[in-house]
Amino acid sequence: MNYLLQQIINSLGFGSIVALLAAGYTMTFGLIGLVNFAHGEVFMAGAFTAYFILTILKLPFWLAILMGLVGSIIIGLLVERLAFKPVRGSGMITLFIIGLGVSQILRNSTVMLFDARLKGFTISSFLKGVYMLGEVMIFKKTLFIFLPVLAICIILVYLIKNTKLGIAMRSLSYDTQMAQSLGMNTERVIIITFIISSALAGFAAVSWGYIYGSVHAGMGVYAVVNAFVASVIGGVGNVLGAIIAGYIIAIGGNLFIAFLPPDLVGLRPLFVWIIFFIILIFKPSGLFRANIK
Amino acid sequence: MEYVKRSNFIIKYVAGIGVIIFMLFLMERFLSGFWLTLFMLFGINVILAISLNITNGWIGFFSVGHGGIMLAGAYAAAFFTLPVFFKEGILDLNLPSFILHTQLSFLPALLIGGIVGTVIGIILVLPALRLRGFYFCAGTLGFNIIMETIAENIPEITNGPMGLRQFPPYTNIWWVWGIAILLIYITWMVKKSYIGRAFIAIGKDPDLAEHMGINLLKYKLYAFGLSAFFTALGGILWVHLILNLFPKAFNLILVFEVVAMIVIGGMGSITGSIIGAAIITFFSDVLAPIEEGFSLFGFNVPSMLGLMTVLIGVLLVVILIKKPNGIMGEKEISLGFFRKFLRTKQT
Amino acid sequence: MSKNPLLKLNNVLAGYGKMNVVNNISIRVNQGEIVTLLGSNGVGKTSTLRTIIAQTDLKKGEIKYKDINITHFPTYKIAELGIGYCPEGRAIFGNLTTKENLQAGAYLLKSRQKFKENLDRVYSLFPILKERSNQIAELLSGGEQEMLAIGRSLMNNPNLLLLDEPSLGLAPKLVELIGKTLREINKEGVSILLIEQNAKMALEISNYGYLMRKGSIVLEGTAKELVADDRVKEVYLGII
Numbered sequence: 001m002n003y004l005l006q007q008i009i010n011s012l013g014f015g016s017i018v019a020l021l022a023a024g025y026t027m028t029f030g031l032i033g034l035v036n037f038a039h040g041e042v043f044m045a046g047a048f049t050a051y052f053i054l055t056i057l058k059l060p061f062w063l064a065i066l067m068g069l070v071g072s073i074i075i076g077l078l079v080e081r082l083a084f085k086p087v088r089g090s091g092m093i094t095l096f097i098i099g100l101g102v103s104q105i106l107r108n109s110t111v112m113l114f115d116a117r118l119k120g121f122t123i124s125s126f127l128k129g130v131y132m133l134g135e136v137m138i139f140k141k142t143l144f145i146f147l148p149v150l151a152i153c154i155i156l157v158y159l160i161k162n163t164k165l166g167i168a169m170r171s172l173s174y175d176t177q178m179a180q181s182l183g184m185n186t187e188r189v190i191i192i193t194f195i196i197s198s199a200l201a202g203f204a205a206v207s208w209g210y211i212y213g214s215v216h217a218g219m220g221v222y223a224v225v226n227a228f229v230a231s232v233i234g235g236v237g238n239v240l241g242a243i244i245a246g247y248i249i250a251i252g253g254n255l256f257i258a259f260l261p262p263d264l265v266g267l268r269p270l271f272v273w274i275i276f277f278i279i280l281i282f283k284p285s286g287l288f289r290a291n292i293k
Numbered sequence: 294m295e296y297v298k299r300s301n302f303i304i305k306y307v308a309g310i311g312v313i314i315f316m317l318f319l320m321e322r323f324l325s326g327f328w329l330t331l332f333m334l335f336g337i338n339v340i341l342a343i344s345l346n347i348t349n350g351w352i353g354f355f356s357v358g359h360g361g362i363m364l365a366g367a368y369a370a371a372f373f374t375l376p377v378f379f380k381e382g383i384l385d386l387n388l389p390s391f392i393l394h395t396q397l398s399f400l401p402a403l404l405i406g407g408i409v410g411t412v413i414g415i416i417l418v419l420p421a422l423r424l425r426g427f428y429f430c431a432g433t434l435g436f437n438i439i440m441e442t443i444a445e446n447i448p449e450i451t452n453g454p455m456g457l458r459q460f461p462p463y464t465n466i467w468w469v470w471g472i473a474i475l476l477i478y479i480t481w482m483v484k485k486s487y488i489g490r491a492f493i494a495i496g497k498d499p500d501l502a503e504h505m506g507i508n509l510l511k512y513k514l515y516a517f518g519l520s521a522f523f524t525a526l527g528g529i530l531w532v533h534l535i536l537n538l539f540p541k542a543f544n545l546i547l548v549f550e551v552v553a554m555i556v557i558g559g560m561g562s563i564t565g566s567i568i569g570a571a572i573i574t575f576f577s578d579v580l581a582p583i584e585e586g587f588s589l590f591g592f593n594v595p596s597m598l599g600l601m602t603v604l605i606g607v608l609l610v611v612i613l614i615k616k617p618n619g620i621m622g623e624k625e626i627s628l629g630f631f632r633k634f635l636r637t638k639q640t
Numbered sequence: 641m642s643k644n645p646l647l648k649l650n651n652v653l654a655g656y657g658k659m660n661v662v663n664n665i666s667i668r669v670n671q672g673e674i675v676t677l678l679g680s681n682g683v684g685k686t687s688t689l690r691t692i693i694a695q696t697d698l699k700k701g702e703i704k705y706k707d708i709n710i711t712h713f714p715t716y717k718i719a720e721l722g723i724g725y726c727p728e729g730r731a732i733f734g735n736l737t738t739k740e741n742l743q744a745g746a747y748l749l750k751s752r753q754k755f756k757e758n759l760d761r762v763y764s765l766f767p768i769l770k771e772r773s774n775q776i777a778e779l780l781s782g783g784e785q786e787m788l789a790i791g792r793s794l795m796n797n798p799n800l801l802l803l804d805e806p807s808l809g810l811a812p813k814l815v816e817l818i819g820k821t822l823r824e825i826n827k828e829g830v831s832i833l834l835i836e837q838n839a840k841m842a843l844e845i846s847n848y849g850y851l852m853r854k855g856s857i858v859l860e861g862t863a864k865e866l867v868a869d870d871r872v873k874e875v876y877l878g879i880i
Contacts, residue, residue: 035427083610083614086614087613087614087617090617091426091427092426092427093355093426093427093430094613094617096355096427096430096431097552097556097609097613098609098610098613098614100357100549100552101549101553101606101607101609101610101613102606102610104545104546104549104602104603104605104606105602105603105606105607105610107599108598108599108600108602108603108606109599109603111598111599112597112598112599112600112603115598116598164743164747167736167740167743167744167747168744168747170733170735170736170740171733171736171744173735174733174734174735174736175731175733177695177715178727178731178733179733179744180714180715180716180719181693181695181715181716181719181725181727182719182744182745182747182748182792182796183716183719183720183747183748183796184716184744184747185716186716221545225434225438228431232428263446264446266442266445266446267442267446269438269442270438270439270442273435273438273439276431276432276435277420277421277432277435280424280428280432281420281423281424
């Protein structure tokens with residue numbers, strides 16, 4: 001029982017990252033049908049911005065978090081305006097290919113500017129160490145990430161359910177022209193959605209840096225796959241579903257390898273794909289109600 | 294009359310083949326190592342591009358799993374082509390005895406690897422076939438990771454992440470371009486035949502195709518089978534050229550490059566795939582040394598690894614925005630095309 | 641006829657891409673009036689309405705609202721000016737609840753007080769909506785959805801309401817209710833431009849009307865004049 005609890009606690013860090021990424025991903029996916037394969041690199045951009053501020057400029061951690069958000073937002077908006085807007089309305093495959101192209105551009109540009117190695121995050125001393133809950137170990141840094149992320153998720157879901165912006169997003173995703181007829185400036189709503197989505201990715205990126213102690217140019221690819229699968233499981237456009245699915249995937253993945261013989265640990269990446277295939281074959285609409293048609 | 298037409302036809306074919314053989318002979322004779330290798334890489338890219346075009350461009354199932362198929366085929370062939378002393382002695386691989394103690398020549402290895410790649414490709418694609426459009430595409434993305442993860446985690450068979458070396462350098466320009474020309478010929482003939490039209494019908498409107506009596510599953514399997522076979526051959530040729538193989542060998546960048554080839558060239562066009570392959574080969578292999586850094590007029594340009602991939606990415610995005618059908622669209626190059634071109638030049 | 645109409649279309653030529661569906665249309669709606677567009681299916685009535693809210697390609701002509709030239713305004717700006725739109729076939733947001741649809745309708749409303757007032761107003765007009773307020777709109781019946789669509793278009797206190805076939809596919813009792821509702825809100829000052837297949841109901845409540853054919857206006861006049869006209873009777877054989 002304790003072992004199980006420990007595995008779950010250990011998954012909260014990665015789970016938070018996937019939850020944030022999946023939430024952001026599903027927002028743009030549900031809103032304008034945008035398959036954003038470049039989301040992983042928006043994520044990575046935030047990580048590198050934070051890395052730059054933290055480790056190279058050696059500035060305080062709160063500035064790194066802030067600049068991480070800014071970095072992701074800037075890259076996210078640039079990608080949207082330059083690569084996705086010109087082809088808005090195209091089929092999902094076209095959008096996927098463009099996303100693939102953009103992701104290669106961003107990823108290799110980062111390799112060009114920095115290099116492909118791991119980049120260490122300098123972690124402030126107060127984030128090191130563990131709390132003990134009986135026999136279960138909780139890393140301080142996990143808690144420092146999980147709690148804010150939980151708060152962010154609650155705020156996000158509230159925003160979508162109860163505010164004008166949320167109603168605008170959901171209306172727009174169902175029938176853009178009708179939404180405009182009601183006075184909604186849909187282009188602006190889309191931009192705001194991208195900003196939120198990118199900011200979530202930025203926070204996830206900084207979290208990654210703190211949890212794993214380092215970032216690298218390829219971190220986006222694995223993360224975006226997890227985010228994509230989580231958003232499909234959670235139901236397209238369903239932010240709460242994506243968040244929950246994100247945690248489920250992380251916890252599930254950890255439990256999966258926890259109960260495997262030790263030399264099969266390398267099979268971890270397969271878990272997400274197995275889940276993906278199972279869901280797509282048996283219940284394509286996801287486990288939760290999809291928000292959008 | 295018939296007799297004359299027939300012999301005209303045969304003469305054209307024989308002459309054509311003769312010209313090709315002659316050119317390959319000249320190339321092998323007179324091209325330096327770099328240019329020869331380059332031309333072989335171009336040939337392999339042509340094979341990969343045209344194979345991918347069959348599934349992505351014709352029957353409209355956009356697959357990005359070709360990395361996994363190449364991996365499967367390459368490993369399968371490698372088990373047979375690697376020298377016995379290496380397999381048994383140095384690595385002590387846990388392979389069945391008949392594989393461990395044989396070393397085959399290229400042709401049987403190609404066939405075996407091709408068939409293994411095809412079988413694995415079809416097994417993996419079957420569950421995904423019921424997915425439509427983009428979800429199919431996302432599913433195939435997993436092939437690569439699945440095969441890579443498997444290859445990494447059964448070191449008794451594949452030597453894990455360290456990979457395999459000591460490959461006999463079987464690949465030469467004859468094999469590469471022989472297979473490439475064979476593929477071009479097959480796909481050209483297929484495109485003109487009923488099978489090809491069925492493929493394209495499925496790509497354009499699967500429901501209509503079904504109503505016209507086309508057995509969807511059968512033709513999809515044909516398409517995937519043909520595509521996977523030659524994709525696997527491409528992987529095998531590659532591995533016997535660069536002489537090593539490891540799980541990450543056919544990673545996302547390679548997958549991406551082949552996708553770029555067919556999109557830039559024009560999905561659905563064989564000529565387009567060849568042109569696309571040429572362009573990507575140009576960037577990826579001819580211009581590649583630029584990445585290492587160089588000096589120009591006394592300026593030292595530093596090394597910029599990954600620059601070529603960035604440029605290919607930019608090219609891909611620009612084409613998708615400005616000319617989404619690619620350079621050739623769905624058309625092929627033909628005499629009519631040349632005549633039109635000449636006519637507009639004269640007027 | 642007052643000198644300054646609320647809404648003016650002058651020689652408008654519009655369509656979709658290369659196709660022209662609205663051929664040289666000139667229409668006036670005066671403050672406080674109910675004006676009807678009549679005509680059989682496919683003559684361009686819906687497209688005329690859509691042109692007003694900038695959802696077609698307008699090639700020639702101009703549209704003026706309260707003397708403001710709105711010809712090239714984007715849709716949302718036109719809504720901001722106080723023009724409400726209730727399209728054909730309901731067009732409710734199926735993924736939102738009834739109440740959320742009404743909230744969407746009140747998007748431009750700034751005051752919470754006004755929102756509550758308007759919400760109560762819509763609920764009193766269509767009590768069934770209050771009962772179903774937390775139900776997903778997709779699951780409402782056809783009639784309920786139509787009421788929701790009309791209610792939603794009222795949430796923003798529009799000055800000019802564009803309604804496209806509000807009675808389509810509805811039971812006679814509901815059609816009566818809708819006619820009554822339109823008359824009520826018109827008395828409160830809302831001008832209405834109406835498209836209706838049910839010419840009887842439309843001409844009963846309207847002041848003025850236009851008969852369209854093949855994208856152009858072939859006849860216009862007061863409701864009384866139109867009711868008596870043979871051409872109108874010809875289009876709506878048996879209905880009048």
